[in-house]
Amino acid sequence: MSKITSREEGGLPTPRPADSDMYAKVISSESNNPPPAGTTDNVKLNGHINGQCNRRCPVLEEEDENPNLGNIQAEIVPGLNKAFEYFLFFRIENVNGFRDTMKAKMIPKISTAMQVFDMLKHKQFPANGVPNNDWDYVGCSVGFSSIGLAKLGLTDYLYDEAFHRGQRRDAKDLGDKGTESKGTFRVDWDAKFLEEIHGVFQITAHNDSKGKAFVSQLKKDFSYSNGIKQVMLISTKFRPMPHTRMEHFGFRDGISKPEIKGYTFDDELPIRFPGSPIADPGCLLMGRKGDLEKSRRPAWAVDGSFLVFRKLKQYVPEFHNFLRQNGTKLYPDLKPDDASHKLGARMFGRWKSGTPVVLSPERDDESISNDDKQVNNFQYPADQSTCPFAAHTQKSYPRNNLPGSNDHLFRRASIPYGAELDASETSTTKNDRGLLFVCYQSSIERGFKYTQQRFTNPNFPSANLQADSPGHDPVMGTAERYMTGLDPHKQSDEFSIPLQFVEARGGEYFFMPSISTLNKITTRS
Numbered sequence: 001m002s003k004i005t006s007r008e009e010g011g012l013p014t015p016r017p018a019d020s021d022m023y024a025k026v027i028s029s030e031s032n033n034p035p036p037a038g039t040t041d042n043v044k045l046n047g048h049i050n051g052q053c054n055r056r057c058p059v060l061e062e063e064d065e066n067p068n069l070g071n072i073q074a075e076i077v078p079g080l081n082k083a084f085e086y087f088l089f090f091r092i093e094n095v096n097g098f099r100d101t102m103k104a105k106m107i108p109k110i111s112t113a114m115q116v117f118d119m120l121k122h123k124q125f126p127a128n129g130v131p132n133n134d135w136d137y138v139g140c141s142v143g144f145s146s147i148g149l150a151k152l153g154l155t156d157y158l159y160d161e162a163f164h165r166g167q168r169r170d171a172k173d174l175g176d177k178g179t180e181s182k183g184t185f186r187v188d189w190d191a192k193f194l195e196e197i198h199g200v201f202q203i204t205a206h207n208d209s210k211g212k213a214f215v216s217q218l219k220k221d222f223s224y225s226n227g228i229k230q231v232m233l234i235s236t237k238f239r240p241m242p243h244t245r246m247e248h249f250g251f252r253d254g255i256s257k258p259e260i261k262g263y264t265f266d267d268e269l270p271i272r273f274p275g276s277p278i279a280d281p282g283c284l285l286m287g288r289k290g291d292l293e294k295s296r297r298p299a300w301a302v303d304g305s306f307l308v309f310r311k312l313k314q315y316v317p318e319f320h321n322f323l324r325q326n327g328t329k330l331y332p333d334l335k336p337d338d339a340s341h342k343l344g345a346r347m348f349g350r351w352k353s354g355t356p357v358v359l360s361p362e363r364d365d366e367s368i369s370n371d372d373k374q375v376n377n378f379q380y381p382a383d384q385s386t387c388p389f390a391a392h393t394q395k396s397y398p399r400n401n402l403p404g405s406n407d408h409l410f411r412r413a414s415i416p417y418g419a420e421l422d423a424s425e426t427s428t429t430k431n432d433r434g435l436l437f438v439c440y441q442s443s444i445e446r447g448f449k450y451t452q453q454r455f456t457n458p459n460f461p462s463a464n465l466q467a468d469s470p471g472h473d474p475v476m477g478t479a480e481r482y483m484t485g486l487d488p489h490k491q492s493d494e495f496s497i498p499l500q501f502v503e504a505r506g507g508e509y510f511f512m513p514s515i516s517t518l519n520k521i522t523t524r525s
């Protein structure tokens with residue numbers, strides 16, 4: 001395996017990596033010091049504030065009792081950099097065959113947090129998003145649905161109703177489209193997601209042919225034991241340059257995520273984006289400090305995490321047309337292009353480059369987005385002058401504007417799917433494209449599901465703010481919705497958004513066990 005110390009040294013062009021690569025650029029240790037805690041008033045003055053508060057771990061001085069990095073699947077923490085990803089959804093056909101192949105062939109290939117930390121500390125791991133044929137490493141993770149766990153004999157309650165119910169039965173609560181008949185909700189998802197799914201292998205690579213070879217070897221190994229039946233294989237990659245780190249609407253994704261001391265950063269690997277929330281390990285890992293169900297988890301769940309997978313289709317031409325048609329109505333003094341950019345920025349809470357609207361309300365400013373120390377270092381004011389309360393980023397994580405925001409954190413590791421727009425898609429989407437939304441947490445109920453439900457709740461966030469009903473999430477909300485705060489001069493005006501820009505096409509909830517639990521459940525009894 002060749003050793004790559006940076007993208008530039010790898011002889012590649014220098015595109016910007018996708019941002020879930022938190023260590024692609026190792027920053028100086030002084031930037032690891034959080035800025036002084038501040039108040040909303042400070043925000044009004046300069047916008048640069050970071051309270052770094054977490055009700056459960058105020059300044060987080062703790063080391064978790066025993067971080068056991070060799071026992072944790074790397075995709076949970078610190079995350080696997082990748083350019084290509086293959087999601088192989090499966091059903092367990094023959095339980096003992098599955099156990100044998102897992103034990104002999106797959107468990108040794110599962111990426112651990114320790115391996116990845118080692119690569120990151122030696123600056124070997126190439127950046128996210130950019131293919132690299134000199135990098136042979138292939139990452140591998142595995143997760144099981146609640147039905148899959150039961151097949152393997154793990155039937156203990158994990159204290160998460162959503163997980164045990166499964167995502168299909170949760171779909172109505174998540175706001176997914178469907179039809180109701182005789183008290184039964186039939187969700188409108190892609191057919192494959194309506195089948196029973198027991199588990200998923202996530203394979204990651206920078207070299208597509210190495211990744212594909214890994215997937216076909218995996219299939220071959222399981223075919224000997226009749227261990228699994230493939231339900232579906234989704235192969236994807238980040239968008240081509242220069243859009244590598246953008247999702248399909250054109251906004252930089254993967255910036256803000258909780259950081260966990262001793263797991264995602266330490267003295268040698270500082271936080272890439274200061275200002276990110278700092279959380280206890282139990283926010284992701286069961287049985288660890290900060291896991292609210294720590295005392296009730298079964299022993300086998302320790303160091304495991306829930307993975308939420310969602311296929312989210314994006315209606316890109318429709319979104320851009322909406323911005324063009326409505327930008328000038330809201331901001332008549334601006335040129336049409338500028339008005340449309342401003343509308344998009346106020347809907348997301350960030351400009352396309354990632355610059356937070358709070359830090360630069362009038363224009364995109366790449367001196368902010370290119371500065372890792374600034375791009376996530378802000379809090380929200382108590383009014384909508386710079387950022388609507390319902391903007392996607394503020395709905396998802398209201399920071400200082402909602403006490404207890406840090407009780408609902410999860411780590412995202414999403415990747416786009418589908419081709420770029422083709423010339424015929426000027427007003428209507430013709431090809432399937434969007435985001436494979438992926439996130440990790442110790443509680444789906446408090447993490448992903450809670451956040452998803454806020455998107456369609458027009459009253460959130462409202463506590464102590466100057467709007468009783470700030471509106472729906474303009475990006476994620478379902479059709480027939482509204483939001484306030486788009487016009488900074490008439491902040492309480494409701495603006496109607498009659499189109500849905502993102503539609504769920506399927507998904508499942510999985511549990512990603514520790515390596516020791518994988519070893520136990522794949523041993524024949």
Ligand code: HEM
Nearest residue numbers: 247251252253254255256312393396397435448451452502
């Ligand atoms: C196609 C669907 C989606 C798109 C295009 C999208 C796009 C974005 C973008 C551009 C950002 C700002 C950059 C960043 O901080 O990473 C962001 C932030 C975020 N999104 Fe989404 N997102 C989508 C779905 C979701 C879903 C389903 C959830 C959770 C239920 C979610 C939760 C978040 C969170 C927690 C943040 C970070 C907010 C912060 O800490 O400031 N997003 N998203």
